Amino acid sequence: xxxxxxxxxxxxxxxxxxxxxxxxxxxxxxxxxxxxxxxxxxxxxxxxxxxxxxxxxxxxxxxxxxxxxxxxxxxxxxxxxxxxxxxxxxxxxxxxxxxxxxxxxxxxxxxxxxxxxxxxxxxxxxxxxxxxxxxxxxxxxxxxxxxxxxxxxxxxxxxxxxxxxxxxxxxxxxxxxxxxxxxxxxxxxxxxxxxxxxxxxxxxxxxxxxxxxxxxxxxxxxxxxxxxxxxxxxxxxxxxxxxxxxxxxxxxxxxxxxxxxxxxxxxxxxxxxxxxxxxxxxxxxxxxxxxxxxxxxxxxxxxxxxxxxxxxxxxxxxxxxxxxxx
Amino acid sequence: xxxxxxxxxxxxxxxxxxxxxxxxxxxxxxxxxxxxxxxxxxxxxxxxxxxxxxxxxxxxxxxxxxxxxxxxxxxxxxxxxxxxxxxxxxxxxxxxxxxxxxxxxxxxxxxxxxxxxxxxxxxxxxxxxxxxxxxxxxxxxxxxxxxxxxxxxxxxxxxxxxxxxxxxxxxxxxxxxxxxxxxxxxxxxxxxxxxxxxxxxxxxxxxxxxxxxxxxxxxxxxxxxxxxxxxxxxxxxxxxxxxxxxxxxxxxxxxxxxxxxxxxxxxxxxxxxxxxxxxxxxxxxxxxxxxxxxxxxxxxxxxxxxxxxxxxxxxxxxxxxxxxxx
Numbered sequence: 001x002x003x004x005x006x007x008x009x010x011x012x013x014x015x016x017x018x019x020x021x022x023x024x025x026x027x028x029x030x031x032x033x034x035x036x037x038x039x040x041x042x043x044x045x046x047x048x049x050x051x052x053x054x055x056x057x058x059x060x061x062x063x064x065x066x067x068x069x070x071x072x073x074x075x076x077x078x079x080x081x082x083x084x085x086x087x088x089x090x091x092x093x094x095x096x097x098x099x100x101x102x103x104x105x106x107x108x109x110x111x112x113x114x115x116x117x118x119x120x121x122x123x124x125x126x127x128x129x130x131x132x133x134x135x136x137x138x139x140x141x142x143x144x145x146x147x148x149x150x151x152x153x154x155x156x157x158x159x160x161x162x163x164x165x166x167x168x169x170x171x172x173x174x175x176x177x178x179x180x181x182x183x184x185x186x187x188x189x190x191x192x193x194x195x196x197x198x199x200x201x202x203x204x205x206x207x208x209x210x211x212x213x214x215x216x217x218x219x220x221x222x223x224x225x226x227x228x229x230x231x232x233x234x235x236x237x238x239x240x241x242x243x244x245x246x247x248x249x250x251x252x253x254x255x256x257x258x259x260x261x262x263x264x265x266x267x268x269x270x271x272x273x274x275x276x277x278x279x280x281x282x283x284x285x286x287x288x289x290x291x292x293x294x295x296x297x298x299x300x301x302x303x304x305x306x307x308x309x310x311x312x313x314x315x316x317x318x319x320x321x322x323x324x325x326x
Numbered sequence: 327x328x329x330x331x332x333x334x335x336x337x338x339x340x341x342x343x344x345x346x347x348x349x350x351x352x353x354x355x356x357x358x359x360x361x362x363x364x365x366x367x368x369x370x371x372x373x374x375x376x377x378x379x380x381x382x383x384x385x386x387x388x389x390x391x392x393x394x395x396x397x398x399x400x401x402x403x404x405x406x407x408x409x410x411x412x413x414x415x416x417x418x419x420x421x422x423x424x425x426x427x428x429x430x431x432x433x434x435x436x437x438x439x440x441x442x443x444x445x446x447x448x449x450x451x452x453x454x455x456x457x458x459x460x461x462x463x464x465x466x467x468x469x470x471x472x473x474x475x476x477x478x479x480x481x482x483x484x485x486x487x488x489x490x491x492x493x494x495x496x497x498x499x500x501x502x503x504x505x506x507x508x509x510x511x512x513x514x515x516x517x518x519x520x521x522x523x524x525x526x527x528x529x530x531x532x533x534x535x536x537x538x539x540x541x542x543x544x545x546x547x548x549x550x551x552x553x554x555x556x557x558x559x560x561x562x563x564x565x566x567x568x569x570x571x572x573x574x575x576x577x578x579x580x581x582x583x584x585x586x587x588x589x590x591x592x593x594x595x596x597x598x599x600x601x602x603x604x605x606x607x608x609x610x611x612x613x614x615x616x617x618x619x620x621x622x623x624x625x626x627x628x629x630x631x632x633x634x635x636x637x638x639x640x641x642x643x644x645x646x647x648x649x650x651x652x
Contacts, residue, residue: 016585019585019586019589020585022586023465023466023467023584023585023586024466096652099648099649099652100645100648100649103648120652125652127460127464129651129652130460130636131595132651133636133637133639133640133647133651134453134456134636134639136640136642136651137612137615137636137639137640137641138453138605138608138609138611138612138639139349139605139608140349140350140641141349186598258349259342259345259346259349259600259601259604259605259607259608260345260348260349260601260604262600263345263600263601263604264600265597265598265599265600265601265604265605265608266597266598267595267596267597268594268595268596268597268598269457269593269594269595270593270594270596271591271592271593271594272512272591272592272594273591274585274589274590274591275585275586275589275591278585278586278589278591279464279465279585279591281585282464282465282585282591283464285464286463286464289463304648304652305636305652306635306636306637306644306647306648306651306652307635307637307644308635309632309633309634309635310456310459310460310463310631310632311459311632311633313459313460313463313464314459314462314463315463315466316462318632318633319426321459321632322425322426322429322630322632323425323426325455325458325459325462325632326422326425326446326451326455326630326631326632
């Protein structure tokens with residue numbers, strides 16, 4: 001029996017989930033839901049309908065789980081609890097500071113409805129979190145370091161695009177090689193924000209714009225850039241399209257801990273991703289499978305990647321996993 | 327409330343578990359059990375008794391879980407089912423081909439007794455297995471590569487020690503850098519045994535022994551060395567003690583998969599361990615905690631690392647994990 005998937009929102013992430021569903025024989029895309037006019041949206045899977053969220057709101061769509069692909073700032077805090085009252089749901093909520101509140105809201109709605117709601121799923125939060133937890137549990141005396149990149153940060157790219165005179169921007173986050181090296185050597189260094197990552201911006205400016213002002217506005221932008229060493233390159237729209245059309249990303253969680261006086265161990269989990277949204281979509285697809293299985297076993301309420309045993313993620317039966325993957 | 331741990335067997339691994347227990351405030355070592363004369367065994371934890379396995383066999387020792395530190399060839403296949411009928415148990419059974427049978431035997435005994443038995447726990451099988459599973463579940467279209475080393479293989483060191491004229495040996499398994507490089511680049515190469523790892527032996531020979539014969543016997547030994555490029559160095563007992571007293575190990579699971587036509591992702595999990603037995607002991611300690619918790623929730627039977635949600639491994643409460651580790 002296949003697991004019936006609905007996708008809410010058809011931006012980069014929604015398309016990433018759609019691609020992931022195609023790679024999994026036991027998953028079936030039933031519909032894409034949009035807040036826009038459904039007739040204006042063309043998706044990449046033939047024969048699958050695009051529907052209005054108004055249909056979803058009636059609560060009787062034929063789906064086993066809804067993958068909610070919205071933004072963490074305003075979409076998900078409202079959408080995930082709302083739809084957890086109607087369907088099993090999963091999201092990639094990534095505002096770390098607000099996770100406890102979001103968890104509570106989804107938990108209340110999902111429990112009342114007898115559904116499962118997985119929040120904060122992807123790679124960070126998600127696979128990186130799982131690795132921080134495994135390492136801390138195995139070696140409680142130690143330190144976790146998370147490095148992001150080299151990769152495109154969409155939030156930072158958007159922030160630069162809002163500057164007057166900027167037509168387009170792609171911002172790359174880059175770990176500082178010397179910092180990576182020290183952590184990998186098990187030195188457990190104290191590192192400032194500036195010592196861990198640098199930022200590089202490729203900017204298409206309006207003709208005649210004051211480039212010096214733009215560069216200065218970027219480099220001094222609080223929260224986003226002022227705590228980093230930032231490089232700004234002005235390029236043409238053609239160069240942007242030719243050299244920066246992808247959304248690669250990645251990074252490493254490096255954990256350095258001891259098991260006795262003087263005995264050190266370094267654990268590293270790293271990702272090199274051609275496409276951030278497609279990989280995140282692939283993680284969401286695997287955990288969507290887990291959510292449906294757990295709900296069928298009678299589990300309800302909010303969960304995170306911490307609460308789900310690895311075997312639930314795979315379409316491969318348990319005895320085959322033990323025989324061939326253990 | 328602390329979790330009361332018993333350790334059965336006091337070789338390298340038993341001492342590794344003992345060290346791990348000291349790093350975890352919620353774990354308490356209650357006793358070490360030995361098949362030898364208990365009065366002859368001195369352990370590294372003051373005030374903790376050494377007892378005979380005869381005591382254990384009575385079935386009423388005051389422990390929450392027994393960590394069984396025996397060999398996979400003959401000890402564990404008998405011991406783990408036997409003690410799963412009396413206590414929660416955990417082992418590091420690592421004969422991959424026999425895992426299904428071992429699982430069945432432990433499952434039957436543990437279920438009948440209302441206990442939990444975790445088998446095949448450590449880093450391979452163990453953390454490496456978990457990473458193979460996560461990656462395969464997220465990107466079902468891909469390939470997993472496992473590299474071991476650089477590190478000491480105790481099985482191979484023992485095999486060389488059995489050669490006539492050899493007093494001592496330390497065998498290092500070393501991944502071939504070019505193979506690692508190709509896999510990390512996402513080339514998905516087909517690699518033979520010889521192309522993946524080399525082996526390096528440091529040997530102390532008896533005075534006057536025929537070194538050429540020893541070297542030849544090592545290099546042509548079936549299963550252990552004949553499929554590898556092996557280097558043999560003859561050293562003195564002093565050099566052995568000075569340069570090769572540790573048991574470092576490590577390795578990498580590298581998974582290379584696609585999420586759509588032409589879109590590649592590389593996931594790497596790697597370990598650099600100062601002490602193989604202490605790290606394995608640390609993994610066993612974390613999963614021992616999980617076993618006791620799961621049993622308290624009413625779970626029984628055999629389990630592996632695949633069946634256990636990460637949150638069970640950590641002493642940190644669930645809400646704190648969500649707030650600080652997600």
